[in-house]
Amino acid sequence: MTKSELIAELSAANPHLLSRDVELIVATIFNEITAALSRGERVELRGFGAFTVKKRDARTGRNPRTGEAVPVDEKAVPFFKAGKELRERVNKGKAARGEVVAA
Amino acid sequence: MNTVTRAHLTETIYTQVGLSRNESADLLETVLERMSSALESGESVKISGFGTFSVRQKGRRIGRNPKTGVEVPILPRRVLVFRPSQVLKAHVNHMTPPAGDEE
Secondary structure: OEHHHHHHHHHHHOOOOOHHHHHHHHHHHHHHHHHHHHOOOEEEEOOOEEEEEEEEOOEEEEOOOOOOEEEEOOEEEEEEEEOHHHHHHHOOOOOOOOOOOOO | OOEEOHHHHHHHHHHHHOOOHHHHHHHHHHHHHHHHHHHHOOOOEEEOOOEEEEEEEEOOEEEEOOOOOOEEEEOOEEEEEEEEOHHHHHHHOOOOOOOOOOO
């Protein structure tokens, strides 16, 4: 599923909305999550998951072709952890049969 | 650290799009639900400019109870992974997103 397919599905389910508005709604959601993460905040959507920013320390990397050492600056990386409900839905079937050991 | 929740996202849709608060909340929920059900069916969700959510099949492996050291089999399972787009990565680092990369 792509963003445009998501917009098309939402438009079909909400015929009273202009597709321009549906596009704006979808863009608003992802822009707002992006803005929160760039402020260093976390976004928690219960049942779906949480977006956070993880810090990666500076390190010495290597150019894999030449083997040359290259300094890599510290950086922030966006991270998503699926919520319990979504995690179980994605893995369902197996969990329902009680096959998930090592709980 | 501040946490952005459904209520904040609803409020943003309400102010940016001009729908009622109720309808804004419903649409946000619908977006999350459509994404969840695509993922549940094993389909990837690709949001250009934001990132890709995909389902990965993990094989069986031997785990260990860290407390007792007892080996326990971890059965095959499906997990959700999120790959942030270059644009999102650039945003969290306050850099200009690479041109022409909407992925």
